[in-house]
Amino acid sequence: xxxxxxxxxxxxxxxxxxxxxxxxxxxxxxxxxxxxxxxxxxxxxxxxxxxxxxxxxxxxxxxxxxxxxxxxxxxxxxxx
Numbered sequence: 001x002x003x004x005x006x007x008x009x010x011x012x013x014x015x016x017x018x019x020x021x022x023x024x025x026x027x028x029x030x031x032x033x034x035x036x037x038x039x040x041x042x043x044x045x046x047x048x049x050x051x052x053x054x055x056x057x058x059x060x061x062x063x064x065x066x067x068x069x070x071x072x073x074x075x076x077x078x079x080x
Contacts, residue, residue, distance in 0.1 A: 001070055007055035015057065015064050020045035 002011045025036040040046055047056045048064035058064040066072035 003067055003070065005050040005052060005055065005057070007050060007057075008053035010050070010052040012050055012052060013068075014051060015048040015068065016051045016054070017064075018045075018047050018049065 002013055004010065005012050020041040022039050022041055023036055024039075025033040027033055044059075046059055046061075048058040048061075049056050058067065063072055
């Protein structure tokens with residue numbers, strides 16, 4: 001069963017992830033980035049949003065995953 005956005009009501013099969021991150025990587029002469037590491041800048045910028053209406057639904061990866069897999073029925077909206 002595919003979940004529905006509590007804001008717009010549309011069926012969604014994925015969420016859009018956004019965060020203010022610092023990315024550290026090696027840049028090679030081939031023009032490739034290797035050994036990337038990502039870190040959230042302030043610990044509060046992570047959001048999982050509806051791909052249809054962009055409403056912020058979750059701040060935790062666990063809640064986002066549980067919502068998408070049907071283990072969490074209610075999305076907690078985190079609007080501005």
